[in-house]
Amino acid sequence: MPFQVGNRKAPVNSLKILLIEDNPTLARQTGEFLEGHGWHVDFAGNGRHGLKLALEEVYDLILLDLNLPDMDGVELCRQFRQRATVTAPVLMLTARDAFTDKALGFHSGADDYLCKPFDPRELALRCSALARRRELHRNDEIQIGALLVRGRGREAVRDGQPLRLTAITFNILWELACAYPEPLSRAELCHRIWGDDPPDSDALKSHIYSLRRQLDRPFPAPMLRTISNIGYRLEQPGES
Helix, strand or coil: CCCCCCCCCCCCCCCEEEEECCCHHHHHHHHHHHHCCCCEEEEECCHHHHHHHHHHCCCCEEEEECCCCCCCHHHHHHHHHHHCCCCCCEEEEECCCCHHHHHHHHHCCCCEEEECCCCHHHHHHHHHHHHHHHHHHCCCEEEECCEEEECCCCEEEECCEECCCCHHHHHHHHHHHHHCCCCEEHHHHHHHHHCCCCCCHHHHHHHHHHHHHHHCCCCCCCCEEEECCCEEEECCCCCC
16 A cells, blocks of 8 residues: 555644664655654664664654664663663564564564555554553653653753753763662763673763762752662662
């Protein structure tokens, strides 16, 4: 069935979607159809680029081809679930229709599965359903005293002052905020940020230093505490 750009709005508006598909014709057709619903679509033509975008940006939905030339969709989805601070629903698009293939996709962290060739109208309906489900369950704001961290916008504010954070320093802050009031070990923090391929230990120290410059130095009392022989934790001023 040929793809046609729809004129009617889908039930969920203003979705930001990442489409990871190595077939340029299919990617273009799918993107045009979804953008016809008023949704914004970013594209990645291979797995590594797709994973990079998925970890650096905040999306309402990720459409993921299972067969990619450099990193298959299963591995990409697994790494995304392990490393992302703000996760999005993942809808796998693939020609593989065997139960074992579907099970593998779901076990890697996919939320839904659509076999090719598919009716683009069904794709739009599934996108809307996944987005609504995410809205019902998402809690992406964490308040710790005067510190507010917003996962969706990747924003952090302390005492009303926005913090200027890099992608990695925000990820570190988000993980510490999610763990609060418990500490995170250096090993666990590295695993959550970089997955199974962490940099050397000096890299984490460097990013922690950068985070402290934004989170603590402009304010009277620090919030980021080093726990000897363990790792790091967030604490409100006055906490012991």
